[in-house]
Amino acid sequence: MTVLERKADVGEKLHTTGIIVKDAIDQVALLDGLPAGLVRRINGVRLYAPNLRCVDLTAPGYYFLATDTPQVMRWLAARTEEAGAWIAYQTLFGKAERTESGFDLGEVGTARFLVGADGPHSQVAKTFGLGQSRKFLFGIEHEYAGVEVGEPDKLHCFIDRRLAPGYIGWVVAGVGIVQVGLARRVRPDRFTATEAMSAFLEKIAPIFDFRRMRPASMRAGMIPCGGVVEPVAARRVMLVGDAAGMVSPVTAGGIHTALKHGLAAGYAIADYLSGKRADPSGWFVHSYPRFRAKRLLRFLFDHFQSDVLFDLLLGTKPMRTAASIVYFHHKGAFDPVAPEQEVGAPNKGIQTTR
Numbered sequence: 001m002t003v004l005e006r007k008a009d010v011g012e013k014l015h016t017t018g019i020i021v022k023d024a025i026d027q028v029a030l031l032d033g034l035p036a037g038l039v040r041r042i043n044g045v046r047l048y049a050p051n052l053r054c055v056d057l058t059a060p061g062y063y064f065l066a067t068d069t070p071q072v073m074r075w076l077a078a079r080t081e082e083a084g085a086w087i088a089y090q091t092l093f094g095k096a097e098r099t100e101s102g103f104d105l106g107e108v109g110t111a112r113f114l115v116g117a118d119g120p121h122s123q124v125a126k127t128f129g130l131g132q133s134r135k136f137l138f139g140i141e142h143e144y145a146g147v148e149v150g151e152p153d154k155l156h157c158f159i160d161r162r163l164a165p166g167y168i169g170w171v172v173a174g175v176g177i178v179q180v181g182l183a184r185r186v187r188p189d190r191f192t193a194t195e196a197m198s199a200f201l202e203k204i205a206p207i208f209d210f211r212r213m214r215p216a217s218m219r220a221g222m223i224p225c226g227g228v229v230e231p232v233a234a235r236r237v238m239l240v241g242d243a244a245g246m247v248s249p250v251t252a253g254g255i256h257t258a259l260k261h262g263l264a265a266g267y268a269i270a271d272y273l274s275g276k277r278a279d280p281s282g283w284f285v286h287s288y289p290r291f292r293a294k295r296l297l298r299f300l301f302d303h304f305q306s307d308v309l310f311d312l313l314l315g316t317k318p319m320r321t322a323a324s325i326v327y328f329h330h331k332g333a334f335d336p337v338a339p340e341q342e343v344g345a346p347n348k349g350i351q352t353t354r
């Protein structure tokens with residue numbers, strides 16, 4: 001198997017926060033070997049209303065892993081090569097022509113099966129006239145080195161319709177860095193994402209003041225949020241991950257689905273090429289997530305997101321339940337509220353370690 005990768009190093013120019021949800025750890029055996037030094041456990045969420053009052057959410061046994069994403073990507077690439085694949089770095093997939101038993105990729109060679117795992121603007125999808133995502137969030141994130149934040153075992157999430165319409169802003173203590181970002185629906189308004197980010201840093205300054213700090217690096221990118229594209233496959237060609245639009249329309253998380261369905265696609269293709277099963281472009285893609293309920297939630301959030309309502313309802317049981325379903329996928333959503341989870345004003349929580 002050959003992987004064409006346009007970058008020289010899979011850990012460079014990242015466009016993800018890199019948080020891995022517990023479900024991915026549970027379901028993707030490959031992640032069992034993830035070195036402990038590349039991850040940091042986040043045990044819950046502190047959700048801030050637009051007026052910055054907050055509520056803590058946890059679910060028994062649930063956690064997220066913040067990651068040293070560049071190193072995790074390199075670790076995954078090493079596992080890929082160990083499994084027998086060859087990664088052709090700095091090699092762009094541009095075009096392919098069908099042949100009797102596969103594809104002619106010009107200078108790159110030939111292939112019997114093609115998987116488009118080439119992100120939200122998939123060239124594979126364009127080449128074969130497959131579906132492409134039309135609805136996006138745009139995410140932008142600053143990395144700060146040499147700082148520590150208060151409550152580092154929480155993912156701090158900020159609701160604000162003006163700055164992050166359709167999604168949230170966040171602060172998370174990652175591995176050796178603090179990551180601060182926001183994502184917002186892509187639609188014409190008076191803010192660019194950079195301006196929204198400046199306004200966000202200003203807004204959260206009473207809690208986390210990054211205003212005088214220079215980001216060590218930035219991550220940014222488009223996040224498909226309209227669900228799986230149609231068609232997602234053609235004879236001997238399949239899309240996976242962001243190329244397939246396989247991102248939760250609510251949480252905007254795509255790592256879990258990309259890994260889970262990408263791995264399963266590999267097994268299905270191997271079975272096909274060894275004559276055990278039919279072309280998986282016909283049957284395997286029916287296992288892709290449909291996100292029906294999440295697409296409805298996305299519609300409601302897009303059309304009815306109201307700062308006043310979030311300010312009023314943040315601490316109420318229905319709001320906690322809804323937020324827990326979004327963050328923890330039902331787990332713990334119906335548990336009694338623990339006393340320490342009451343709504344309150346947050347404490348100031350940032351220290352530099354330089």
Ligand SMILES: Cc1cc2nc3c(=O)[nH]c(=O)nc-3n(C[C@H](O)[C@H](O)[C@H](O)COP(=O)(O)OP(=O)(O)OC[C@H]3O[C@@H](n4cnc5c(N)ncnc54)[C@H](O)[C@@H]3O)c2cc1C
Pocket residue numbers: 004005006007010015016017018019020021091092093094117118119120123138139140141181219220221222223240241242243247252253254255256258
């Ligand atoms: C700011 C931001 C924060 C996010 N945070 C999270 C998070 O915390 N947790 C989470 O689960 N999800 C998150 N997501 C979503 C998540 O990052 C994606 O869903 C996930 O990266 C999808 O992986 P992928 O392999 O399908 O696509 P990509 O990560 O886009 O990888 C595609 C690869 O294909 C290569 N490529 C592209 N075109 C070509 C070509 N023509 N030829 C050769 N190579 C090519 C690219 O270089 C790249 O290496 C975030 C997204 C953004 C933008």
